[in-house]
Amino acid sequence: xxxxxxxxxxxxxxxxxxxxxxxxxxxxxxxxxxxxxxxxxxxxxxxxxxxxxxxxxxxxxxxxxxxxxxxxxxxxxxxxxxxxxxxxxxxxxxxxxxxxxxxxxxxxxxxxxxxxxx
Amino acid sequence: xxxxxxxxxxxxxxxxxxxxxxxxxxxxxxxxxxxxxxxxxxxxxxxxxxxxxxxxxxxxxxxxxxxxxxxxxxxxxxxxxxxxxxxxxxxxxxxxxxxxxxxxxxxxxxxxxx
Numbered sequence: 001x002x003x004x005x006x007x008x009x010x011x012x013x014x015x016x017x018x019x020x021x022x023x024x025x026x027x028x029x030x031x032x033x034x035x036x037x038x039x040x041x042x043x044x045x046x047x048x049x050x051x052x053x054x055x056x057x058x059x060x061x062x063x064x065x066x067x068x069x070x071x072x073x074x075x076x077x078x079x080x081x082x083x084x085x086x087x088x089x090x091x092x093x094x095x096x097x098x099x100x101x102x103x104x105x106x107x108x109x110x111x112x113x114x115x116x117x118x
Numbered sequence: 119x120x121x122x123x124x125x126x127x128x129x130x131x132x133x134x135x136x137x138x139x140x141x142x143x144x145x146x147x148x149x150x151x152x153x154x155x156x157x158x159x160x161x162x163x164x165x166x167x168x169x170x171x172x173x174x175x176x177x178x179x180x181x182x183x184x185x186x187x188x189x190x191x192x193x194x195x196x197x198x199x200x201x202x203x204x205x206x207x208x209x210x211x212x213x214x215x216x217x218x219x220x221x222x223x224x225x226x227x228x229x230x231x232x
Contacts (some may be wrong), residue, residue, distance in 0.1 A: 002162070033219070043209065045219035056218035088161060106153065107220060109163035 003027065004093050004110035012116045018079040021113045023091030025072055031055070031094045032074040033107055034066055038087040049074055081117045088112045120145045120212050122223035130229045131200050138185070139195040139226050141210030150214045152193040154184070157207040157225070166208075169193055197228075205230045 003026035013019055025032050034046040036059075045058035049068035060066075063081075068074045078085060092107040121144040131137045143152065154166040169177045169184045177184040185194040197204055207227050211220040 002164070031218075035220075042224050043211075043220075043222040045221075048218045058219055090163060092163075105151075106165055106168055108165060109155070111160075111162045114161070 002108040002110065004091060004108055006089075006091050006110035006113050008113060009111065010114050010116075012118065013081060014118055015081055015083060017081050017117075018077065019081065019115065021076040021078070021089055021091075021115075023074045023076070023093075023110060025074070025091075025093030026108055029093035029095050029108075030072065031105075032068055032072070033092040033094070034060075034074070034076050035090040035092065035109075036087045037090060037112075038084075043090075046076070078115070083117050086115055086117045088114050120150075120214060120221040122210050122212055122221055124208075124210055124223035124226050126226045127224075128227045128229070130231060133202060133230050133232050134199055136196060136198045137200050137204075137228065139197075139208050139210075139228065140192070141194055141223060142190070142192045143210075143212050144191065145212065145214055147214040150212055152184070152186070153211045153213070153220065154182070154193075154195045155209045155211060156204075157209065159206070163209070167195065200230050202230050202232060204228060 005024045007022045030051045033048045037043045046060040048056040052068050066076045090112045092109045094105045094107045123142045150171045152169045156164045167179045167182045169186045181198045183196045207225045209225045210223045
């Protein structure tokens, strides 16, 4: 158990709908990362938040948005869903934002949310 | 841009044998970190081992060790005395200093046969 929790575990919805994925980081971790894992794209970084602020953006679609709340949990919002959005969405957390020693900033992953768009 | 290459889509190994999973990386940044994660069929991503680009010694964590060859830009994972529970997907990932994201390879599916 990594200490990162994600809800729900599974989500089945229809095209055009909107869903919210939730993540609680490990106790004490200030950084939250979102990744998407799909068969064709592999594991892709979406976005990172540190202590409530957006820090880095990756291959995140404009239909997707995220935020990190004062209690440090994060939500990933996916709207106008398409069939191609079906994937496993991971949240990861780490202790800090910038780092001097690489090894002290390992990202620990949650169990993921499997999204199926029908 | 960083790129991680895992050339073995699948590997089959007998239980109790050692196995090496290959990973090569491409970055021009002198400071970076290399990570290996395990993804069992249940789907979660489990952190296994880390190697920093300036580390003088190869990293070890229990049955896992990392064969780090900096000049060749390779960071192969070695699992000693393999067990049935080692059957999973294994991902190599890299992160350059100052960047936030992990860049992952395509993964290697390891199957341990009894």
